[in-house]
Amino acid sequence: MPTDAPMSIAFFVLAAVTLAGAICAMSLRNLVHCGLCLALTFAGLAAIYLQLSAEFVGLAQILVYVGAVAILIVFTILLTKNAEVHISPVSRSWAVGLVVAIIVCASLVVPMMKSPSLQRAPATTAVAPVRLIGEKLMTQYVIPLEAIALVLTAALLGAVVIAMRDEPAQKVGRGVLTTPRPGSGQRIVDSDASPRRAEDNAPYHDADVVTSSLPVEPGSTS
Amino acid sequence: MTPLLYYIIFSALLFSIGLAGALTRRNAILVLIGIELMLNAANLNFIAFWRYSANANELTGVMFVIFSIGIAAAEAAVGLAIVIAIYRHYRTTQLENVNSLKG
Numbered sequence: 001m002p003t004d005a006p007m008s009i010a011f012f013v014l015a016a017v018t019l020a021g022a023i024c025a026m027s028l029r030n031l032v033h034c035g036l037c038l039a040l041t042f043a044g045l046a047a048i049y050l051q052l053s054a055e056f057v058g059l060a061q062i063l064v065y066v067g068a069v070a071i072l073i074v075f076t077i078l079l080t081k082n083a084e085v086h087i088s089p090v091s092r093s094w095a096v097g098l099v100v101a102i103i104v105c106a107s108l109v110v111p112m113m114k115s116p117s118l119q120r121a122p123a124t125t126a127v128a129p130v131r132l133i134g135e136k137l138m139t140q141y142v143i144p145l146e147a148i149a150l151v152l153t154a155a156l157l158g159a160v161v162i163a164m165r166d167e168p169a170q171k172v173g174r175g176v177l178t179t180p181r182p183g184s185g186q187r188i189v190d191s192d193a194s195p196r197r198a199e200d201n202a203p204y205h206d207a208d209v210v211t212s213s214l215p216v217e218p219g220s221t222s
Numbered sequence: 223m224t225p226l227l228y229y230i231i232f233s234a235l236l237f238s239i240g241l242a243g244a245l246t247r248r249n250a251i252l253v254l255i256g257i258e259l260m261l262n263a264a265n266l267n268f269i270a271f272w273r274y275s276a277n278a279n280e281l282t283g284v285m286f287v288i289f290s291i292g293i294a295a296a297e298a299a300v301g302l303a304i305v306i307a308i309y310r311h312y313r314t315t316q317l318e319n320v321n322s323l324k325g
Contacts, residue, residue, distance in 0.1 A: 011224045015232045022236055022259055026243030031251060038255050045262050052229075052273045057265075057287050064291050069258065069298045076251055076302045080309045097245030105238035109231055118227040126278035133281065133288070141285055148292045155296035159303035165310075 010051055018044030031077045039070035056130050229270035237263035250305045250315045254298065261294045 021041035025034045042065035049058035112118060137145050240259030247253060265287045272283025309315050 008224045011228065015228075019232070019235060019239070022239045025255055025259070026239055026247065026252070031249065034252060034255060038258070041259065042262070045266060048229075048266065049269055052269050054269050054273070054284055054287075057269060057284055057291075060288065060291055061265075064295050065258075065262070069295060072298060072302055073251060073255065076305055079306060080251070080315050094246045098242055100245060101238045101242030104241055105234060108234040108237070112227060112230050112234065115227075118230060119225055120274060122223050122226070122274045126273050126275075128281055128284045133284065136281055136285060137288075141289075144289055148289055152292060152296050155300050159299040162300070163303040163306045 007051065011048070014044050014047050014051065018048065032074065035070060035074040035077055038073065039066050042066045042070060053126060054128050056128055056133055226270060226274045230267065233263045233266045233270070236260075236266070248316050248318055250308065250317055250320075251302075253317070254301045254305065257301075258294065258298065261290065261297075265290055 018041050021037045021044060025037035025041055028034050028037065042061065046058045046061040046066065049061055237260050240256040240263065242256075243259070244253045244256030247256070268283040268287045268290070272278060272281070275283070305315055308320060312320055314320070
């Protein structure tokens with residue numbers, strides 16, 4: 001049919017953009033770039049939902065994923081101060097993970113190519129009006145709606161409790177971690193929160209300090 | 223219109239990219255990003271099968287994806303809070319340095 005070509009072109013363009021965003025989000029070195037590529041991937045998926053005439057889900061995807069989850073991930077990246085990660089060389093576990101992913105992809109795609117039922121035509125009247133979705137949420141799916149309201153409330157309260165600063169427990173945890181550090185005698189002494197907060201501006205990574213046996217002078221490395 | 227097969231293959235590729243990232247990257251935040259990609263690939267499957275089903279007015283796929291998005295939002299919030307707590311405790315988010323439970 002002549003009206004099919006633009007939809008197919010739109011799908012291929014959206015799929016290419018989304019896959020490129022996903023590959024960049026999983027392979028770039030800078031974590032902030034990874035988070036922004038993830039937002040691009042979510043936006044491409046929302047466009048594909050809109051192309052499949054699922055308007056409510058597409059807009060919910062933009063609101064929840066692009067607006068909330070991607071921004072939350074970017075904020076976590078900024079809060080954890082590790083935007084420059086040294087990429088690990090090709091190691092054994094890296095290759096094993098890649099091979100496992102390729103095997104999973106092949107075992108998914110090969111049966112799909114052979115399945116005749118995946119070649120069927122779409123339904124002619126597949127629309128999801130918001131009014132109908134709301135009616136179903138209030139009648140047929142009212143129990144799952146209440147359940148997910150409880151789950152969201154509990155999860156957000158739990159997230160706040162987990163991420164809340166807990167001073168006495170934190171001192172214990174840091175004391176355990178900071179004592180075996182060699183070569184950094186200055187840092188063993190102060191294990192409370194505020195002096196370390198000031199030291200965080202020193203331009204070296206804590207992981208490097210733990211693994212290296214050389215004495216580290218603050219400000220001299222990297 | 224585009225055959226259903228293309229959507230499903232695209233979803234499988236997206237799932238594999240997320241799986242590869244979650245298995246190979248060493249940063250906890252990137253592992254969470256890979257999990258989010260896999261969840262989104264599953265959501266795309268639900269929408270595609272709903273659009274191509276014979277009984278599309280039942281809206282089952284759309285409803286499932288709405289609830290799945292809610293669950294994924296809760297999972298992302300809790301997961302990132304745990305990442306922040308781990309960073310505060312260990313001063314790192316690299317997963318090979320978080321090995322206190324390793325025997």
